[in-house]
Amino acid sequence: MRKLLFLLVCLLIVTFAQAQNQPVIPLYSGAVPNFKASSIQEVVDKQANGRIRISQVVQPTLTVYKSAKANGTAVIICPGGGYARLAMDHEGYDVARRLNEMGITAFVLKYRLPNAQSQTDKSVVPLLDAQQAIRLVRQRAAEFGVNPSRVGLMGFSAGGHLASTAGTHFATPVGDTKDKTSVRPDFLMLLYPVISFSDELMHAGSRTNLIGEKPATDQIRLYSNELQVTAQTPPTFLVHAADDQTVKVQNSLAFYEACLQHQVPAEMHLYPKAATALACSTKPPKTTGPTASRIGWMPAAGCAKAALPSLPPPRPTILRCPLARARHLLG
Numbered sequence: 001m002r003k004l005l006f007l008l009v010c011l012l013i014v015t016f017a018q019a020q021n022q023p024v025i026p027l028y029s030g031a032v033p034n035f036k037a038s039s040i041q042e043v044v045d046k047q048a049n050g051r052i053r054i055s056q057v058v059q060p061t062l063t064v065y066k067s068a069k070a071n072g073t074a075v076i077i078c079p080g081g082g083y084a085r086l087a088m089d090h091e092g093y094d095v096a097r098r099l100n101e102m103g104i105t106a107f108v109l110k111y112r113l114p115n116a117q118s119q120t121d122k123s124v125v126p127l128l129d130a131q132q133a134i135r136l137v138r139q140r141a142a143e144f145g146v147n148p149s150r151v152g153l154m155g156f157s158a159g160g161h162l163a164s165t166a167g168t169h170f171a172t173p174v175g176d177t178k179d180k181t182s183v184r185p186d187f188l189m190l191l192y193p194v195i196s197f198s199d200e201l202m203h204a205g206s207r208t209n210l211i212g213e214k215p216a217t218d219q220i221r222l223y224s225n226e227l228q229v230t231a232q233t234p235p236t237f238l239v240h241a242a243d244d245q246t247v248k249v250q251n252s253l254a255f256y257e258a259c260l261q262h263q264v265p266a267e268m269h270l271y272p273k274a275a276t277a278l279a280c281s282t283k284p285p286k287t288t289g290p291t292a293s294r295i296g297w298m299p300a301a302g303c304a305k306a307a308l309p310s311l312p313p314p315r316p317t318i319l320r321c322p323l324a325r326a327r328h329l330l331g
Helices: 002-020 089-103 125-139 159-168 204-211 217-222 252-259 273-277 289-294 297-301 319-326
Strands: 023-025 043-046 054-055 062-063 074-078 103-109 153-156 187-192 235-242 266-271
Touching: 062 089, 062 125, 074 089, 074 125, 074 159, 089 103, 103 125, 125 153, 125 159, 153 159, 159 187, 159 204, 204 217, 217 297, 235 252
Parallel strands: 074 103, 074 153, 153 187, 187 235, 235 266
Antiparallel strands: 023 062, 043 054, 062 103
Protein backbone atom coordinates (compact mmCIF):
# COMPACT_ATOMS: atom_id res chain seq x y z
CA MET A 1 0.00 0.00 0.00
CA ARG A 2 2.81 2.39 0.91
CA LYS A 3 4.59 1.55 -2.33
CA LEU A 4 1.42 2.30 -4.28
CA LEU A 5 1.00 5.62 -2.50
CA PHE A 6 4.64 6.47 -3.13
CA LEU A 7 4.28 5.76 -6.84
CA LEU A 8 1.10 7.82 -6.96
CA VAL A 9 2.82 10.76 -5.30
CA CYS A 10 5.74 10.50 -7.73
CA LEU A 11 3.34 10.46 -10.65
CA LEU A 12 1.59 13.56 -9.35
CA ILE A 13 4.91 15.34 -8.86
CA VAL A 14 6.04 14.51 -12.39
CA THR A 15 2.70 15.58 -13.83
CA PHE A 16 2.81 18.86 -11.92
CA ALA A 17 6.39 19.50 -12.99
CA GLN A 18 5.54 18.87 -16.62
CA ALA A 19 2.58 21.24 -16.38
CA GLN A 20 4.80 23.94 -14.92
CA ASN A 21 7.68 23.53 -17.39
CA GLN A 22 6.28 24.03 -20.84
CA PRO A 23 8.89 25.40 -23.25
CA VAL A 24 8.79 29.20 -23.51
CA ILE A 25 10.39 30.60 -26.62
CA PRO A 26 11.07 34.24 -27.51
CA LEU A 27 8.95 35.54 -30.36
CA TYR A 28 11.91 37.28 -31.99
CA SER A 29 15.39 35.82 -32.41
CA GLY A 30 17.01 39.25 -32.54
CA ALA A 31 15.99 42.74 -31.55
CA VAL A 32 12.32 43.20 -30.74
CA PRO A 33 10.80 45.51 -33.35
CA ASN A 34 8.94 48.71 -32.49
CA PHE A 35 10.81 48.89 -29.20
CA LYS A 36 12.26 51.90 -27.47
CA ALA A 37 14.26 51.99 -24.27
CA SER A 38 12.27 52.79 -21.14
CA SER A 39 11.97 51.93 -17.47
CA ILE A 40 8.93 49.71 -18.17
CA GLN A 41 9.22 46.22 -16.68
CA GLU A 42 6.88 43.27 -16.95
CA VAL A 43 4.45 42.81 -14.07
CA VAL A 44 3.17 39.34 -13.12
CA ASP A 45 0.22 39.36 -10.74
CA LYS A 46 -0.43 35.96 -9.15
CA GLN A 47 -3.78 36.46 -7.50
CA ALA A 48 -5.10 34.81 -4.35
CA ASN A 49 -7.54 32.71 -6.38
CA GLY A 50 -4.65 31.30 -8.41
CA ARG A 51 -5.25 33.36 -11.51
CA ILE A 52 -2.35 34.97 -13.35
CA ARG A 53 -2.44 38.44 -14.88
CA ILE A 54 0.50 39.85 -16.82
CA SER A 55 0.91 43.48 -17.85
CA GLN A 56 3.60 45.73 -19.32
CA VAL A 57 5.00 42.95 -21.49
CA VAL A 58 8.40 43.88 -22.91
CA GLN A 59 9.61 40.52 -24.27
CA PRO A 60 6.83 38.67 -26.13
CA THR A 61 6.91 34.88 -26.02
CA LEU A 62 5.13 31.70 -27.03
CA THR A 63 4.54 28.97 -24.45
CA VAL A 64 4.45 25.66 -26.29
CA TYR A 65 2.03 22.89 -25.35
CA LYS A 66 2.76 19.77 -27.38
CA SER A 67 0.22 17.00 -27.44
CA ALA A 68 1.21 13.39 -26.85
CA LYS A 69 -1.14 12.44 -29.70
CA ALA A 70 -0.65 15.42 -32.01
CA ASN A 71 -2.84 15.51 -35.11
CA GLY A 72 -0.93 18.25 -36.90
CA THR A 73 -3.17 21.19 -36.05
CA ALA A 74 -1.79 24.23 -34.24
CA VAL A 75 -3.79 26.84 -32.33
CA ILE A 76 -2.19 30.09 -31.18
CA ILE A 77 -4.12 31.42 -28.19
CA CYS A 78 -4.47 35.16 -27.57
CA PRO A 79 -5.64 35.83 -23.99
CA GLY A 80 -7.85 38.83 -23.33
CA GLY A 81 -7.56 41.70 -20.89
CA GLY A 82 -8.65 44.89 -22.64
CA TYR A 83 -5.18 45.50 -24.10
CA ALA A 84 -4.17 46.42 -20.54
CA ARG A 85 -3.28 42.99 -19.16
CA LEU A 86 -3.33 39.33 -20.18
CA ALA A 87 -5.52 36.70 -18.50
CA MET A 88 -2.88 34.05 -18.96
CA ASP A 89 -4.48 31.19 -17.06
CA HIS A 90 -8.14 30.63 -17.95
CA GLU A 91 -7.80 32.28 -21.35
CA GLY A 92 -4.38 30.81 -22.03
CA TYR A 93 -2.67 27.95 -20.20
CA ASP A 94 -5.88 26.17 -19.17
CA VAL A 95 -7.18 26.30 -22.73
CA ALA A 96 -3.89 24.97 -24.10
CA ARG A 97 -4.01 21.95 -21.80
CA ARG A 98 -7.53 21.13 -22.92
CA LEU A 99 -6.54 21.40 -26.55
CA ASN A 100 -3.62 19.03 -25.91
CA GLU A 101 -6.02 16.39 -24.64
CA MET A 102 -7.57 16.26 -28.09
CA GLY A 103 -4.37 16.19 -30.10
CA ILE A 104 -4.03 19.92 -30.78
CA THR A 105 -0.61 21.54 -30.40
CA ALA A 106 -1.24 24.83 -28.60
CA PHE A 107 0.81 27.99 -28.25
CA VAL A 108 -0.07 30.64 -25.65
CA LEU A 109 0.94 34.04 -26.97
CA LYS A 110 2.25 36.54 -24.46
CA TYR A 111 1.94 39.56 -26.70
CA ARG A 112 3.00 43.09 -25.96
CA LEU A 113 0.28 45.44 -24.79
CA PRO A 114 0.10 48.97 -26.19
CA ASN A 115 2.49 51.24 -24.31
CA ALA A 116 3.72 54.56 -25.70
CA GLN A 117 6.63 54.62 -23.26
CA SER A 118 8.24 51.44 -24.57
CA GLN A 119 6.99 51.32 -28.17
CA THR A 120 7.46 53.60 -31.16
CA ASP A 121 3.91 52.94 -32.42
CA LYS A 122 1.73 51.25 -29.83
CA SER A 123 -1.23 50.73 -32.16
CA VAL A 124 0.53 48.12 -34.32
CA VAL A 125 2.49 46.24 -31.65
CA PRO A 126 -0.07 43.54 -30.70
CA LEU A 127 -0.68 42.73 -34.37
CA LEU A 128 3.07 42.73 -35.01
CA ASP A 129 3.45 40.05 -32.34
CA ALA A 130 0.47 37.99 -33.51
CA GLN A 131 1.79 37.93 -37.08
CA GLN A 132 5.24 36.97 -35.88
CA ALA A 133 3.73 34.13 -33.85
CA ILE A 134 2.13 32.74 -37.01
CA ARG A 135 5.42 33.04 -38.89
CA LEU A 136 7.36 31.33 -36.14
CA VAL A 137 4.98 28.38 -35.86
CA ARG A 138 5.00 27.87 -39.62
CA GLN A 139 8.77 28.21 -39.91
CA ARG A 140 9.34 25.68 -37.14
CA ALA A 141 6.41 23.43 -38.03
CA ALA A 142 8.53 20.30 -38.36
CA GLU A 143 10.03 20.88 -34.92
CA PHE A 144 6.60 21.35 -33.36
CA GLY A 145 5.03 18.48 -35.28
CA VAL A 146 2.36 20.60 -36.95
CA ASN A 147 1.11 21.16 -40.46
CA PRO A 148 2.02 24.72 -41.55
CA SER A 149 -1.27 24.92 -43.47
CA ARG A 150 -3.29 24.17 -40.30
CA VAL A 151 -2.34 27.06 -38.02
CA GLY A 152 -5.27 28.90 -36.46
CA LEU A 153 -5.80 31.72 -33.98
CA MET A 154 -8.06 31.64 -30.94
CA GLY A 155 -8.83 34.86 -29.09
CA PHE A 156 -10.83 35.87 -26.03
CA SER A 157 -12.34 39.34 -25.57
CA ALA A 158 -9.59 41.83 -26.54
CA GLY A 159 -7.56 38.79 -27.58
CA GLY A 160 -10.45 38.14 -29.94
CA HIS A 161 -9.95 41.60 -31.37
CA LEU A 162 -6.30 40.80 -31.93
CA ALA A 163 -7.13 37.45 -33.55
CA SER A 164 -9.77 39.02 -35.79
CA THR A 165 -7.32 41.79 -36.70
CA ALA A 166 -4.77 39.16 -37.71
CA GLY A 167 -7.51 37.44 -39.71
CA THR A 168 -8.38 40.58 -41.66
CA HIS A 169 -5.08 42.52 -41.92
CA PHE A 170 -2.72 39.87 -43.30
CA ALA A 171 -2.45 41.07 -46.91
CA THR A 172 0.05 43.76 -45.92
CA PRO A 173 1.87 42.61 -42.78
CA VAL A 174 2.90 45.30 -40.31
CA GLY A 175 6.55 46.01 -39.63
CA ASP A 176 9.46 46.08 -42.03
CA THR A 177 10.34 42.40 -42.14
CA LYS A 178 11.40 40.94 -45.48
CA ASP A 179 10.16 37.49 -44.44
CA LYS A 180 7.68 36.14 -46.98
CA THR A 181 6.09 33.53 -44.68
CA SER A 182 2.31 33.86 -44.83
CA VAL A 183 0.73 35.49 -41.77
CA ARG A 184 -2.83 34.55 -42.75
CA PRO A 185 -4.37 32.26 -40.10
CA ASP A 186 -5.99 29.13 -41.49
CA PHE A 187 -9.00 29.56 -39.19
CA LEU A 188 -10.26 31.84 -36.41
CA MET A 189 -11.96 30.98 -33.14
CA LEU A 190 -13.36 34.12 -31.49
CA LEU A 191 -14.80 33.90 -27.99
CA TYR A 192 -16.84 36.92 -26.81
CA PRO A 193 -14.55 38.99 -29.03
CA VAL A 194 -14.12 42.72 -29.24
CA ILE A 195 -14.63 43.31 -32.97
CA SER A 196 -15.69 46.89 -33.57
CA PHE A 197 -14.16 50.16 -32.39
CA SER A 198 -17.25 52.12 -33.44
CA ASP A 199 -18.81 54.35 -30.80
CA GLU A 200 -21.88 52.10 -30.69
CA LEU A 201 -20.16 48.75 -30.22
CA MET A 202 -16.72 49.44 -28.82
CA HIS A 203 -15.24 48.13 -25.63
CA ALA A 204 -13.99 51.50 -24.44
CA GLY A 205 -10.91 50.25 -22.61
CA SER A 206 -9.67 48.20 -25.54
CA ARG A 207 -10.10 51.04 -28.01
CA THR A 208 -8.50 53.64 -25.77
CA ASN A 209 -5.55 51.43 -24.91
CA LEU A 210 -4.84 50.56 -28.55
CA ILE A 211 -5.53 53.79 -30.47
CA GLY A 212 -5.98 56.47 -27.81
CA GLU A 213 -8.75 58.47 -26.19
CA LYS A 214 -9.51 60.57 -29.27
CA PRO A 215 -8.67 58.37 -32.25
CA ALA A 216 -8.94 59.56 -35.82
CA THR A 217 -11.88 58.32 -37.86
CA ASP A 218 -9.63 56.31 -40.16
CA GLN A 219 -8.05 54.54 -37.17
CA ILE A 220 -11.47 53.62 -35.80
CA ARG A 221 -12.44 52.19 -39.16
CA LEU A 222 -9.13 50.37 -39.62
CA TYR A 223 -9.53 48.50 -36.33
CA SER A 224 -13.26 47.87 -36.69
CA ASN A 225 -12.72 44.42 -38.07
CA GLU A 226 -16.26 43.84 -39.25
CA LEU A 227 -15.39 46.45 -41.90
CA GLN A 228 -12.19 44.65 -42.90
CA VAL A 229 -13.64 41.24 -43.79
CA THR A 230 -13.02 40.08 -47.34
CA ALA A 231 -13.50 36.84 -49.24
CA GLN A 232 -10.00 35.86 -48.08
CA THR A 233 -10.85 36.07 -44.37
CA PRO A 234 -10.30 32.64 -42.77
CA PRO A 235 -13.21 30.37 -41.76
CA THR A 236 -14.48 31.61 -38.41
CA PHE A 237 -16.19 30.23 -35.32
CA LEU A 238 -17.81 32.67 -32.86
CA VAL A 239 -19.26 32.30 -29.37
CA HIS A 240 -21.02 35.01 -27.38
CA ALA A 241 -23.74 35.56 -24.77
CA ALA A 242 -26.52 38.08 -25.25
CA ASP A 243 -26.21 39.27 -21.66
CA ASP A 244 -22.50 40.02 -21.90
CA GLN A 245 -22.10 43.32 -20.05
CA THR A 246 -18.43 43.73 -20.95
CA VAL A 247 -18.34 43.18 -24.71
CA LYS A 248 -21.63 43.68 -26.54
CA VAL A 249 -22.89 40.62 -28.38
CA GLN A 250 -23.40 42.81 -31.44
CA ASN A 251 -19.63 42.57 -31.97
CA SER A 252 -19.94 38.90 -32.87
CA LEU A 253 -23.12 39.54 -34.85
CA ALA A 254 -21.41 42.20 -36.94
CA PHE A 255 -18.44 39.96 -37.76
CA TYR A 256 -20.70 37.03 -38.60
CA GLU A 257 -22.81 39.19 -40.92
CA ALA A 258 -19.67 40.44 -42.64
CA CYS A 259 -18.53 36.85 -43.15
CA LEU A 260 -21.88 35.99 -44.70
CA GLN A 261 -21.70 39.02 -46.96
CA HIS A 262 -18.29 37.95 -48.26
CA GLN A 263 -19.15 34.23 -48.36
CA VAL A 264 -16.62 33.33 -45.67
CA PRO A 265 -17.47 30.02 -43.94
CA ALA A 266 -18.63 30.96 -40.46
CA GLU A 267 -20.52 29.51 -37.52
CA MET A 268 -21.83 31.36 -34.50
CA HIS A 269 -23.22 30.14 -31.17
CA LEU A 270 -25.24 32.64 -29.15
CA TYR A 271 -26.66 32.14 -25.66
CA PRO A 272 -29.24 34.32 -23.91
CA LYS A 273 -27.19 34.12 -20.73
CA ALA A 274 -23.64 33.06 -20.07
CA ALA A 275 -24.88 30.63 -17.43
CA THR A 276 -26.88 28.73 -20.08
CA ALA A 277 -23.79 26.73 -20.93
CA LEU A 278 -23.84 25.20 -17.44
CA ALA A 279 -26.56 22.86 -18.65
CA CYS A 280 -24.38 21.57 -21.48
CA SER A 281 -22.40 18.39 -21.22
CA THR A 282 -18.69 18.76 -20.70
CA LYS A 283 -18.10 15.73 -22.90
CA PRO A 284 -17.43 16.16 -26.63
CA PRO A 285 -20.70 15.63 -28.52
CA LYS A 286 -21.45 12.62 -30.67
CA THR A 287 -21.03 13.04 -34.38
CA THR A 288 -24.64 12.16 -35.09
CA GLY A 289 -27.81 14.20 -34.84
CA PRO A 290 -27.91 18.02 -34.82
CA THR A 291 -24.23 18.41 -34.07
CA ALA A 292 -23.26 16.47 -37.16
CA SER A 293 -25.15 18.92 -39.36
CA ARG A 294 -22.90 21.71 -38.11
CA ILE A 295 -19.56 20.11 -38.91
CA GLY A 296 -19.60 20.18 -42.68
CA TRP A 297 -17.74 23.32 -43.66
CA MET A 298 -14.48 23.12 -41.71
CA PRO A 299 -13.35 19.68 -42.89
CA ALA A 300 -13.28 21.25 -46.35
CA ALA A 301 -10.93 23.87 -44.93
CA GLY A 302 -8.60 21.05 -43.88
CA CYS A 303 -8.03 22.39 -40.40
CA ALA A 304 -7.78 19.39 -38.12
CA LYS A 305 -8.69 15.86 -37.14
CA ALA A 306 -9.89 15.98 -33.53
CA ALA A 307 -12.73 17.37 -31.48
CA LEU A 308 -12.20 20.44 -29.37
CA PRO A 309 -12.84 19.51 -25.74
CA SER A 310 -14.80 21.47 -23.18
CA LEU A 311 -12.90 24.40 -21.77
CA PRO A 312 -12.84 26.04 -18.35
CA PRO A 313 -15.28 28.96 -18.18
CA PRO A 314 -13.73 32.37 -18.78
CA ARG A 315 -16.90 34.46 -18.48
CA PRO A 316 -17.94 32.56 -16.48
CA THR A 317 -19.40 29.43 -18.10
CA ILE A 318 -20.03 30.15 -21.75
CA LEU A 319 -17.51 27.82 -23.37
CA ARG A 320 -18.25 24.30 -22.25
CA CYS A 321 -20.88 23.26 -24.73
CA PRO A 322 -20.38 25.44 -27.83
CA LEU A 323 -16.66 24.91 -28.15
CA ALA A 324 -17.13 21.20 -27.90
CA ARG A 325 -19.19 21.69 -31.04
CA ALA A 326 -16.31 23.47 -32.71
CA ARG A 327 -14.85 20.07 -33.52
CA HIS A 328 -15.29 20.91 -37.20
CA LEU A 329 -12.71 23.68 -36.85
CA LEU A 330 -10.24 21.12 -35.68
CA GLY A 331 -11.42 18.03 -37.51
